[in-house]
Amino acid sequence: MSFVSVAAAGPLSMAASGGEGIPVVDPLQATGAFSLMWLLIALPLAGAVVLLLGGRATDKWGHLLGTATSFASFGLGIYLFVEMLGLSEEERQHGLRLFDWITAGSFTVGFDLLLDPLSILFVLLITGVGSLIHLYSIGYMAHDDRRRRFFAYLNLFVAAMLMLVLAGDFLGLFLGWEGVGLASYLLIGFWQHKPSAAAAAKKAFVINRVGDMGLSLAIMLMFVTFGTSSFAGVSAVAGEASEATLTTIGLLLLLGACGKSAQVPLQAWLLDAMEGPTPVSALIHAATMVTAGVYLVVRANFIFENAPIAQTVVVVVACVTLIWGAVIGCARDDIKKVLAGSTMSQIGYMMLAAGLGTAGYAYAIFHLITHGFFKANMFLGAGSVMHGMDDEVDMRRYGALSRAMPITFVTFGLGYLAIIGFPFFSGFFSKDRIIETALLENPVAGVAALIGAGVTGFYMTRLMLMTYFTNKRWAEKAHPHESPATMTTPLVVLAALSVFGGVLILSDWIKYWLAPVVGEAEEHSMPVPPIVFSIVITVVVAIGVALAFFLVGRRDVPREAPTDVSPLTRAARADLYGDAINEGLVVGPGRVLVEGVTLTDAKVVDGLVEGGSYGIGGLSGRLRRLQNGFVRSYAAAVLLGVLVVVGVLLVVALA
C-alpha cells in the first residue's frame, strides 16, 4: 500500500486528533475500476496535446476529437459514480499514487489522486457541463478559423480542472489550479486581435497571481507546520497545530479562493473576462473554474473547522461579494456582464455556506452544482441570443426576442426561474437551504443573503424583460433567428437539469453523500417550521421581481441608457468602482513606488557609481601630473621617501 496512511484507525475514523467530528481523509488504495481514475484527466489532456501539436492537420476533425475526449471522460465519470454508489459509505474514498513526484531525503510528495464523494460530484459537473459546452461550441465557433485551437484549450481546461478536483495533495491541487488559470487566460484572450480581450486576459491572469500567491504560501506553511501537504496527512494532524497557524493558513487559502472565485477584493477580473467567447464564459467563468475557491474551502474543512476566525472572514467576504455582484447585475446593460455579476453573487452564496462550517458545506456544493446547471444554461442562452443578433451584447438593442428564438427563450426562462428560486426549481432548494442555514447560524449573514435573493429576483427579471419582452430595439440589420441544433441541444439538457437539479436534496441525499468528507452537523432545533423560511424567501424574491416589472416592464425601454440616474446606479454601472479602487489602492501606489525606485536607481545608485568613477578619474588626472618626466623630481621623491622611512625608524627606535 503506497498511499500515505496516517490515521491508523481506518477510513472514516472521526479524527483521533483532528478535532471533534471533523473527518480525516484516509482513502483506500484504489482497485478495479477506480484505478482507472487517472484516465479522467488523461483523456482530455491527450486531446489537448494532439490538437495543439497536430496543428492544421487536425483542423478538419479537431472539434470532434475534443468533444469526444470530453464525453469519454464524462462516461468514465458516470461509471465510477455508479460503482461508488454501490459501495458502503466507508469504502467510497479511493486514493491512487501514480508516482513519487518530489523526493528529497526523507521528504516525499507523491502524485496522488483522490476520488471521494466530493470529487466525483465535481467530476460529473465538470465533464458533464463541459461536454455539453464542447457540443455547443461546435456550432458557436463554426465560423471561426481557429476553432481547432479553441477546442484544444477547452480540453486543456477540462484536464486541468479535473486535476484540481482529483488531486490528493494540495500541491497536486495547485498544479490543476495553475492549469485552469492558464486555460482561462488563453480562452479569455482567445480573440487576441481585440485589444480589450488581450487586456482582459492579462488582467485576469495578474489578479489571479495575487490569489495564487496566497495559496502557495498556505501550502508552504503546511509543509513547515505538518511536514506534508497531502489531504490525508494534513487532515490527520490539523487539530494539533496552534490556532494562529491554522488561522493564517485558512486566511491564505481564502486569499487563493478569492482570486479564483472572483470574491471581493479580487473580483475585478471576472467582468472583464466576459471578453472571451461565450462558451468559455459559461464553462470557466460560471459553471466550473470560478467555483474552485468554494471547492478549496470545502476540501480544506479540516483547516477551517479549527480556525473560527478564518471562517468568519470567509462569511464576511461572501456577504460583501453576494451583495456587490448583485448590485452590479442590476445596472449593467451588457447581458454577459449582468450574468457575470450574478455569478459573483451566486458564488458569494456558496462561499457563505462554506464559511458556515459543517452545517453549510453540503449546501455550498449543492448550490454549486445547481448553479453550474442554470448559469451555464443562461450563459449559453445569452450566447445563442448573441449568435442570432450579430454578436450584439447590449440589452438595449434586444427586446421582444421570445418569438424569434423560442427554444432559447424557453430554456433561458427555465434557468431564470431556477436562479431566482421559483418554488420547486433547483435554485429554490439550494438557495433556500443556504439562507436558512445562514439565518440560523449567523443572522447578520442570513439577512444579507435574504436581501441578495431579492436583488437577484430584480436583476434577473430585468434581464429577462429587456431581452425577451418589451419593445423591439434591434439594430437595423438584425435578423434574429434560432440557433442550430448543436447549440440548442445543450440548452435543452441544461434547462432540464436546472429544473430537476433539486432532486439531489431529496431526503437530504447530498448531505449524507458528502458526510464522509465534510462531516455531519448536529440537527438544529428549528424555531419555526422550514416552510416559514421558504415562504419568507419567496416573498422577498417576489418583491424583487415585482419591482422589476414595475420599473422596467411597464413602459418602453429607451435605446440609450438614461443619464439622470441615482449615484448608486452610476456606481453600479462602473462595477462599484472596483477598478478605481484597485487603481487607487494598488496600481497607483505601485506605480509611485516603481517610479520612486526608478528615480532612486537613476539618481542615487547611478549617482554613487558614476560619481565615484568621476571622482577617481579626476583625482587620477591630477595625480598623473606628478609623472612629469624630470628625473630630478623622481629623485626628490625617492629622497623624501627615504627621509620618511628613516624618520619613522628613528621615532620607533627612540620611543
Added chain:
Amino acid sequence: MTPYIVLSAILFAIGAAGVLIRRNAIVVFMCVELMLNASNLALVSFARQNGNLEGQVAAFFVMVVAAAEVVVGLAIIMTIFRTRRSASVDDASLLKY
C-alpha cells in the same frame, strides 16, 4: 670613528643636493658617484668599528656596481647628447604623462 661617519654623511648630503639641484647630466652623474663613495666610506668605517670584513666586502660590491654603472650611464648620456645637443637632464623629460 664618528668623524668618518660625519664626513660620510656630509659627502652624501652634498651628493644628494647635487643630484637634485644641478642640471648638467655629467655633474648629476658625478654627484651620484659621490653618494656611492660616501656610502662606501660609511661601510668601511663600520667594518673597522665592528672588526669584521663584511662592510669592506660590501664596499667592493658597490665599487663594482659603480664601475658598471658608469659604463652604461656615460653611454646613455653620450647618446642623449648626440641626439639632443644638450647634456641637461631637464631636457630629457619626454617620458611623462
